[in-house]
Amino acid sequence: MAVIPWKPAGEMTHITKNTTRVDAxxxxxxxxxxxxxxxxxxxxxxxxxxxPYPNCTAVTVDTAAAEALPGVKAVWTxxxxxxxxxxxxxxAVAAETRDIARDAVRRVRVEWERYPFVxxxxxxxxxxxxxxxxxxxxxxxxxxxxxxxxxxxxxxSAAAVVDGTYSTQVQTHTSLESHGMTCRWDDAGxxxxxxxSTQGVFSVRGELAGALEMPESxxxxxxxxxxxxxxxxxxxxxxxxxxxxxxxxxxRAVKLLLTREQEQTNSGNRPSSVQHIRAAADAExxxxxxxxxxxxxxGYSQGAGFPAPYIYGVxxxxxxxxxxxxxxxxxxxxxxxxxxxxxxxxxxxxxxxxATMDELAYALDIDxxxxxxxxxxxxxxxxxxxxxAKRIGWxxxxxxxxxxxxxxxxxFGIGAxxxxxxxxxxxxxxxxxxxxSAVVKCGTQDLGTGTRTVxxAVAAExxxxxxxxxxxxxxxxxxxxSGGSGGSTTCASVAPAIKVTADAALATLFGxxxxxxxxxxxxxxxxDRTIRRIDDPSKSLAWADACALLGAEPIxxxxxxxxxxxxxxxxxxxxxxxxxxxxxxxxxxxxVVSVQEAGLVIDKLTLESQLIGAVxxxxxxxxxxxxxxxxxxxxxxxxxxxxxKISGAMDIPEIEPVVWMAEESLSRGVIGxxxxxxxxxxxxxxxxxxxxxxxxxxxxxxxxxRVLEALEREGRAQG
Amino acid sequence: MPEHESTPDDTRADLExxxxxxxxxxxDGAASGMSRRSFIKGVGGTAVATAAMSGATETDAAEASDGxxxxxxxxxxxxxxxxxxxxxxxxxxxxxxxxLRNRLEYTGAKPVCERASCGACSVLLDxxxxxxxxxxxxxxxxxxxxxxxxxLDGDSLHPVQEAFVEEDALMCGFCTPGFVVSVAALVAxxxxxxxxxVKKALSGNLCRCGTYTRVFxxxxxxxxxxxxxx
Numbered sequence: 001m002a003v004i005p006w007k008p009a010g011e012m013t014h015i016t017k018n019t020t021r022v023d024a025x026x027x028x029x030x031x032x033x034x035x036x037x038x039x040x041x042x043x044x045x046x047x048x049x050x051x052p053y054p055n056c057t058a059v060t061v062d063t064a065a066a067e068a069l070p071g072v073k074a075v076w077t078x079x080x081x082x083x084x085x086x087x088x089x090x091x092a093v094a095a096e097t098r099d100i101a102r103d104a105v106r107r108v109r110v111e112w113e114r115y116p117f118v119x120x121x122x123x124x125x126x127x128x129x130x131x132x133x134x135x136x137x138x139x140x141x142x143x144x145x146x147x148x149x150x151x152x153x154x155x156x157s158a159a160a161v162v163d164g165t166y167s168t169q170v171q172t173h174t175s176l177e178s179h180g181m182t183c184r185w186d187d188a189g190x191x192x193x194x195x196x197s198t199q200g201v202f203s204v205r206g207e208l209a210g211a212l213e214m215p216e217s218x219x220x221x222x223x224x225x226x227x228x229x230x231x232x233x234x235x236x237x238x239x240x241x242x243x244x245x246x247x248x249x250x251x252r253a254v255k256l257l258l259t260r261e262q263e264q265t266n267s268g269n270r271p272s273s274v275q276h277i278r279a280a281a282d283a284e285x286x287x288x289x290x291x292x293x294x295x296x297x298x299g300y301s302q303g304a305g306f307p308a309p310y311i312y313g314v315x316x317x318x319x320x321x322x323x324x325x326x327x328x329x330x331x332x333x334x335x336x337x338x339x340x341x342x343x344x345x346x347x348x349x350x351x352x353x354x355a356t357m358d359e360l361a362y363a364l365d366i367d368x369x370x371x372x373x374x375x376x377x378x379x380x381x382x383x384x385x386x387x388x389a390k391r392i393g394w395x396x397x398x399x400x401x402x403x404x405x406x407x408x409x410x411x412f413g414i415g416a417x418x419x420x421x422x423x424x425x426x427x428x429x430x431x432x433x434x435x436x437s438a439v440v441k442c443g444t445q446d447l448g449t450g451t452r453t454v455x456x457a458v459a460a461e462x463x464x465x466x467x468x469x470x471x472x473x474x475x476x477x478x479x480x481x482s483g484g485s486g487g488s489t490t491c492a493s494v495a496p497a498i499k500v501t502a503d504a505a506l507a508t509l510f511g512x513x514x515x516x517x518x519x520x521x522x523x524x525x526x527x528d529r530t531i532r533r534i535d536d537p538s539k540s541l542a543w544a545d546a547c548a549l550l551g552a553e554p555i556x557x558x559x560x561x562x563x564x565x566x567x568x569x570x571x572x573x574x575x576x577x578x579x580x581x582x583x584x585x586x587x588x589x590x591x592v593v594s595v596q597e598a599g600l601v602i603d604k605l606t607l608e609s610q611l612i613g614a615v616x617x618x619x620x621x622x623x624x625x626x627x628x629x630x631x632x633x634x635x636x637x638x639x640x641x642x643x644x645k646i647s648g649a650m651d652i653p654e655i656e657p658v659v660w661m662a663e664e665s666l667s668r669g670v671i672g673x674x675x676x677x678x679x680x681x682x683x684x685x686x687x688x689x690x691x692x693x694x695x696x697x698x699x700x701x702x703x704x705x706r707v708l709e710a711l712e713r714e715g716r717a718q719g
Numbered sequence: 720m721p722e723h724e725s726t727p728d729d730t731r732a733d734l735e736x737x738x739x740x741x742x743x744x745x746x747d748g749a750a751s752g753m754s755r756r757s758f759i760k761g762v763g764g765t766a767v768a769t770a771a772m773s774g775a776t777e778t779d780a781a782e783a784s785d786g787x788x789x790x791x792x793x794x795x796x797x798x799x800x801x802x803x804x805x806x807x808x809x810x811x812x813x814x815x816x817x818x819l820r821n822r823l824e825y826t827g828a829k830p831v832c833e834r835a836s837c838g839a840c841s842v843l844l845d846x847x848x849x850x851x852x853x854x855x856x857x858x859x860x861x862x863x864x865x866x867x868x869x870x871l872d873g874d875s876l877h878p879v880q881e882a883f884v885e886e887d888a889l890m891c892g893f894c895t896p897g898f899v900v901s902v903a904a905l906v907a908x909x910x911x912x913x914x915x916x917v918k919k920a921l922s923g924n925l926c927r928c929g930t931y932t933r934v935f936x937x938x939x940x941x942x943x944x945x946x947x948x949x
Contacts, residue, residue: 024884025876027892028899030827030867034892037826045821098817099810176831176839176893176927227829227893228927260832448891448928609887609933616929641925642836649921652931 003562004503006600007461009666014457016666018605019467022453023446027225034225035197036257038182044073046246046256047101048239049091049108051083054334054634055117055132058083058090058110066104071096074250075108076242084132084300085334086635087265089238094246094254117334119629121272121297124333132300132332140295141330143303149323154289158280160363166277166352167699168682170297170627171270173341174646177227179267180239180257183247192244194221196236197257199229200484201445205477207236208244223445223475230617231340232268234484264639268339269627271304272296275352279309279359280323285366285374287312287357290321295329296348298338303330306345310353311416312375320377334634335627340486342614343419343675347621347682351700354415354683358690362401368414368687369394380665381416384573384595388414391593391656392575401694402716407582410590411692414575415680417596421672422568423492424561427480430459430498430505432555436544438463439471440502444482444494446474449674450606451490457603458495462502464526465543480558488672495602495670496565504557512555513546567668571660572596574615574680578653580692582711585704587689589619589653592681597660599671604659611657611677618681620647626701795860799825800869806856815859816840816851819866827867827896831925838924841897842866848904848923867896870903878944879903879937888937890928897924902938910946912938 009016026032051058061077074094081090091108095101116130123129124139132139155161181196181204192212198204201221209216226233236244243256258267273296280289290313296304305328313321357375361368369389373382397412404410428442440459446452455472459465473479483493510521510531517524517540519533532540541549577590594611601607624645628637638644682700690696695710792808797818806822816833819825819842828851831839835853842851843865870877876884879902889895898921905912905920912920917938926934 020884021887021889023892024887024889025880027889027895028867028880028883029871029876030825030896032892033826034829036829036893037820039821039826098821099812174927176829176837176891176925178831225892228891230927260834448889450890605887609890609930612932613890613929616931617927620929640834640836641832642834646925646927647929647931648925649918649931649935652918652935655932 001504001507003500003564006499006565006669009600009663012461014461014467016601016604019453019457019603021450021606022456022467022472023225032225034177034227035181035195035223036177036227038195039255040182040184040253043182043253043255044094044096044246044250045098045101046092046094046243046254047098047105047259048089048262049105049110050262051086051088051090051112053083053112053114054086054119055115055130056083057081057113059113060111061091062109063091063093065107065109066093069095069100069104069107071100072104073252074246074254076245085265085336087262087336089242089266092242092246092256094250117634119333119335119634120631121295121331121333123631124297124331125295132334137332139332141332142327143305143330144326144328147325148319151289151291151323151325154323155278155280155291158288159283160281160360161278162356162359162363163278164355164359164696164698165274166355167274168272168348168351169625169700170272171341171621171625172264172627172644173230173232173268173339174264174641174644175228175230175232175267178258178260178263179233179237181243182253182255183244184253185248189248190218192219194219194244196221196223196240197226197233198223199233199445199447199486201443201475201477202481203234203484204236204240208240211236211241212244219477221477226445226447229447230342231344231486234486260641261639264644265336265636268341269299269336270341270344270347271298271302271338273304273306273348273352277352277356279356281360281364283364285360285364285371287321287360287375289323291325293327295331297331297333299336300332300334302338304338305330306349308349308353310346310349311418312353312357312372314377320375335629335636342617343679346417346675346679347618350415350417350679350683351686354680355686355696355698358413358687367399372414372416376416378418378571380571380597380660380662381573384571384660385414385416387658388573388575388593388595391658392577392591394575397691401691409580409582409692410577411580411688411690412575412577413684413687413689413691414573415683415687417572417574417676417679419488419570419673419676420568421488421492421570423489423496423566423670423672424563426482426493426497427558427560428497428501429480429556429558430501432505432509432547432550434547434550434552434554436547437471438465438469439473440498441473441479442482442494442497443477443479444474444490445485447485449485449490449610450603451485451494453606454491454495454602455498458498459502462499463506465529469529488674488676490674491602491672492566492670493561497559497561499565500562501557501559504559505555508555508557509546513541513549516549517541564669566670567599568671570597570599570671570673570676572676572680574618574677574684576684576688578685578688578692580689580707582693582716585707587623587702587704587707589685591654591656592619593656593658594677595658595660596673596677597665597671598673599668600666601659601661602670607659607673608657610674611659612655614677615655615681616647616652618678619651619685621700622682622685623647623651623701623703793857795857797856797859797864798862799823799864800866809856811855811857813856814852815842815854815856815864818856819851825866825868829893829896831893836925837894838901839894839897841900841924843900843904846904846907848901867899870899877903879906879941882937882941882944883934886933886937886940888930888933890930894924894926898926898934902934902941905938906942906945910942912942914939
């Protein structure tokens with residue numbers, strides 16, 4: 001059957017409209033069963049023993065005293081494990097209660113061999129630094145060394161040259177539900193049942209089956225509800241594999257989730273960056289050259305890359321910044337490794353590039369919005385800059401920074417986002433039963449983004465039903481496969497797959513009920529819980545009556561995603577108004593506007609929630625978050641939630657989410673947007689602080705201390 | 720303004736001495752299998768049934784029994800959502816959150832920071848929002864505990880829960896029970912809160928998905944419903 005295009009937006013009943021989140025009720029009543037809530041009969045609680053030193057080997061691991069403790073049912077050890085950070089997993093116990101497990105952890109005796117360590121990137125780059133990997137691998141890896149055009153000549157002929165060093169911190173995901181799972185071996189150890197907190201039920205299944213050397217078909221992974229991942233939860237992880245092994249050894253189910261401290265240190269982060277950027281522009285403001293020397297750390301073995309020059313340096317013919325030189329190093333330190341985090345690399349890239357653009361705008365006395373429109377070839381964003389500026393009240397912006405009277409200064413800033421996304425690799429099954437029920441099965445998972453709602457809304461749209469008529473079943477490897485929820489690909493993968501499959505199921509239903517309406521199947525349509533003839537709508541069957549004709553043979557169709565229904569590449573712009581108190585350094589965000597293109601919008605309500613959430617995470621990154629490492633002990637000082645600050649209720653300004661509903665965007669098909677709206681928030685805030693005070697706070701997070709230091713550098717410190 | 724309290728009453732000092740002595744539970748307690756949710760399920764979760772099964776009588780912390788290793792455990796009765804729940808052989812160090820989630824079936828309250836900074840485990844104790852991760856189960860005896868599950872009136876949502884659904888005041892949902900409990904406590908005290916009052920009342924709850932804006936709207940919608948009796 002040929003794939004049918006999406007209906008025009010104007011003819012949609014559910015799609016493009018607000019659909020109430022279908023799993024909101026279980027979530028507000030406490031009845032939603034998260035992976036952390038699953039506790040099978042007789043389940044044991046697992047806990048890890050971790051390395052107390054940042055660079056060491058667990059030479060011997062003695063669990064005898066722990067095993068002797070009543071209630072301890074299984075142990076796991078990794079003797080000989082080389083630990084490149086404090087907090088590495090070297091042993092684990094499974095016990096009747098968490099209290100007993102904690103006692104047992106304390107009784108595990110480990111003999112450690114310790115090595116010199118380094119936990120700050122600036123220290124690790126020094127020639128006499130301790131070596132993270134001993135003699136086997138240097139601390140610094142040249143990750144990029146590229147040059148195009150004639151950079152030096154471009155700087156010589158430029159109308160304006162700016163030069164700045166911008167830095168971004170390590171940000172931890174801080175998912176509220178920690179990593180981990182519950183494992184139970186069934187059928188005399190033949191089959192493994194897993195409840196995981198994950199962004200990819202199939203990727204967890206694959207990793208577990210591989211590690212345990214068993215067929216994937218013998219592993220079932222379920223994620224009904226999961227408490228946040230933000231890019232950090234794709235694999236089974238050490239915690240998952242150890243959980244399965246403990247459960248096998250104990251002959252009982254085991255629940256093993258990381259403690260908060262372990263969650264903060266071991267489950268990933270956004271790498272840091274230090275970006276020394278020189279840029280040149282011609283008199284009209286066209287950026288002609290970009291020269292960056294950068295480094296950053298992604299922990300003891302991960303990279304710290306980011307795209308540059310961001311947004312305004314699009315490769316094309318001719319490229320929008322023709323002359324560019326980029327040298328970038330990855331720096332290893334004895335601290336937790338990076339993992340993908342919401343738009344990996346992009347917020348860092350945005351912070352350096354948008355600051356550079358604003359400095360060029362000041363140097364050339366051009367409005368920052370005009371400068372961006374001039375340098376950004378993306379037509380959607382060109383319109384979005386104007387829209388976001390208008391909505392934030394850009395006309396009230398002082399062209400002269402710090403021009404307000406008094407110590408509290410108002411500033412405006414703007415920044416842009418791009419993202420690829422795209423969809424694919426998803427199958428679904430739609431069943432229509434004789435009782436009228438419509439069941440949709442898809443092995444995707446809902447991270448809180450609204451995927452379950454998307455599944456129900458698309459099926460309802462195509463079947464002519466109400467959203468509550470659909471039973472959406474997701475989050476289980478027994479359903480048709482879908483990919484991990486990363487790269488903002490979920491909605492663009494799942495919505496088209498559901499549409500194609502629902503269309504197929506409906507076509508089958510039409511074929512079965514056509515005789516009862518005296519019509520050909522292609523002369524039928526499904527509208528408002530009714531199947532009716534297109535040529536004579538008075539000849540109709542209620543949905544329930546039509547389904548009753550199915551008798552003992554329900555319909556079950558399985559189809560897959562079609563690329564004509566989704567798209568990749570999206571545009572977004574963020575604008576900010578804030579105040580800075582020059583006496584205290586306090587930054588108060590007044591308002592944030594987030595304008596985001598999303599292609600064909602499936603559920604406007606949950607999409608706007610995503611925009612709001614991204615803005616809040618962006619504020620948190622801009623003002624609060626920072627992983628702090630202790631130079632002397634090599635530990636993360638703030639591996640908790642009171643000193644690793646994330647934004648709280650008191651930090652939240654007015655936020656205006658704007659879904660870009662232009663016809664040319666809606667007609668592009670579905671595009672996921674989980675990631676892009678987080679990208680430009682910190683950059684726009686940084687630019688607004690600069691506009692408010694005239695001082696550039698060049699490092700994240702923008703703390704009161706950094707604001708005061710920047711003011712002092714500008715000779716504007718108060719008192 | 721409701722505030723989060725870490726100690727519900729002054730029995731804590733008495734218990735600290737016991738805690739100092741507390742080591743591991745005796746073999747009996749560990750191997751009895753009675754410390755699991757399945758046990759409570761099996762006996763219907765009533766005080767009488769539990770006492771009968773365990774051979775113990777209803778008792779309080781003061782009459783706690785000694786295990787062979789000197790740890791003092793107690794059979795306690797907790798009032799949760801208006802129902803009395805007997806919980807046998809509770810260690811002094813065991814938190815209310817641990818008992819709610821792992822020995823009873825109340826998994827609405829979530830363990831996140833486990834040190835009273837995030838509010839995901841918020842429950843009402845005598846009407847005030849508290850962090851269940853930082854209250855000892857023994858200390859909760861004699862108080863009325865209401866969890867997010869207990870806000871339901873039969874199958875009907877509490878006005879706060881209704882407002883959360885309408886305003887989409889949740890994303891992943893892991894922090895949501897804690898926010899619902901905090902908002903319920905707020906609107907019970909103040910049915911016409913300003914935005915600032917809402918923010919202050921919620922300053923003990925953290926959300927990582929960034930739902931605050933929607934939660935503020937839900938709190939004000941819920942307050943209006945309560946105020947207007949609709």
